[in-house]
């Protein structure tokens with residue numbers, strides 16, 4: 001294992017984050033704050049409680065998940081797409097590293113960034129709504145697991161994309177609907193029965209449900225199922241990455 | 254008893270630091286860019302790979318460095334197979350690519366530091382400082398790469414390639430688009446590296462460069478290595494000398510009496526050119542001059558010239574076309 005390489009990639013990617021601090025941290029925090037103002041304070045005050053939790057507090061875990069998913073995917077996708085686009089990927093390909101180091105470096109940095117972002121949003125939320133966290137360890141666990149899993153997913157998209165459009169299309173066309181329909185703003189039990197079934201095919205439901213359980217002890221699906229689904233998706237992504245690097249797919253001529 | 258270890262000269266790879274065997278490459282498009290190339294690069298030499306555009310130079314280098322996967326054949330770098338033992342093999346190699354691909358928003362210092370780490374070396378700011386100073390980049394260490402000129406970017410790429418103290422350095426057209434002064438600086442740097450024991454493989458379109466720097470020369474054309482030779486031998490073997498005679502009065506044709514000699518007459522009939530081999534002892538100049546005076550052909554001036562590596566190169570590639 002080439003530890004120096006992992007450190008080099010990780011530092012390099014983190015430096016990129018700090019260079020673009022406004023765009024990468026400030027703007028997601030700001031947009032989530034706007035959600036709190038609109039849905040939590042303005043609309044939420046006229047809504048009843050959901051599962052015994054005030055609406056403003058109810059949407060916090062979902063909103064954090066939403067940012068976490070989007071940021072993890074776009075950070076990691078961008079991180080590996082850029083060297084491909086700029087041609088600097090030659091160095092990575094000629095370096096004494098295997099895909100293990102490359103993935104740890106890039107995905108680690110992308111996940112770190114979204115975890116920090118998630119925690120920042122959590123702190124920001126405090127200014128708008130009162131909430132409590134019943135299972136802090138599970139909360140951190142879901143945060144980290146989701147960040148890593150979706151950074152892996154983003155990494156795969158970055159490898160796959162060969163133009164900027166493809167880089168945008170998955171987050172925009174697939175992830176946005178899935179997250180909005182993933183129960184961030186409502187409890188699944190509020191849906192008509194048939195949609196309660198269909199919605200279970202949406203992986204985001206499990207993430208949001210599990211994460212919300214760590215806050216308020218209430219979940220749409222069993223927390224063990226949530227954790228299992230997340231781990232399963234992570235395993236899928238790991239296998240995909242392994243396969244991509246083994247075949248040199250889209251990286252080597 | 255480790256008998257073999259006590260006789261280091263017994264190992265066949267002791268001389269060749271890079272050993273390329275039967276390497277072919279067919280791209281997905283179906284185009285065959287390399288055809289069973291065999292090549293040994295000797296430890297500590299400067300090897301120049303020449304060839305026209307699209308000959309396969311970059312492809313060959315890319316295979317050795319791990320950027321392109323070869324279709325067949327194998328490559329050893331200091332005895333390490335580039336596929337099975339890629340970590341050991343690649344740690345020894347530095348590559349300066351043909352394209353100026355840089356991280357536009359990074360500083361020079363950050364990018365060089367990154368390269369060293371990526372190749373598995375512990376940080377060594379003093380060494381990196383020396384590299385940057387040698388390449389006259391030290392003053393620019395905090396500048397973003399996008400603010401540098403093309404020639405400076407090229408040097409940044411060299412600094413990155415040297416950051417992990419490689420034993421073998423590939424320079425893919427290091428002086429393309431570089432001005433004369435910088436080119437000479439670069440030649441000096443290459444010589445310095447060689448003195449430090451680094452093996453250097455470079456490609457170039459400037460024959461002058463190969464002539465100036467290389468110990469050995471390989472010519473590649475349409476994916477085939479057509480010549481590998483010591484530079485001096487190559488120039489001796491394939492080099493020709495010419496003797497040009499400025500005639501007192503123009504001739505309309507080469508006299509029939511001289512038809513047995515390799516003579517050419519210029520279009521205006523003013524100049525007679527005699528071509529001879531540099532290898533032979535007997536140049537044939539004395540008999541030529543004697544026979545000319547017998548025929549009453551006077552000349553007012555004469556000069557001889559030797560073919561350059563460029564002429565040799567062009568004739569080699571032409572003869573294959």
Ligand SMILES: Nc1ncnc2c1ncn2[C@@H]1O[C@H](COP(=O)(O)OP(=O)(O)OP(=O)(O)O)[C@@H](O)[C@H]1O
Pocket residue numbers: 253280281282284286304305306307308309310311312313351
């Ligand atoms: N990725 C690729 N896919 C298909 N064909 C390729 C690819 N890369 C190179 N080739 C082809 O392979 C041949 C050799 O290319 P290569 O870049 O090795 O040439 P070169 O000798 O380095 O030329 P130059 O002097 O122009 O740099 C060319 O005909 C090129 O078009």
Ligand SMILES: [Mg+2]
Pocket residue numbers: 310311312351425
């Ligand atoms: Mg080339």
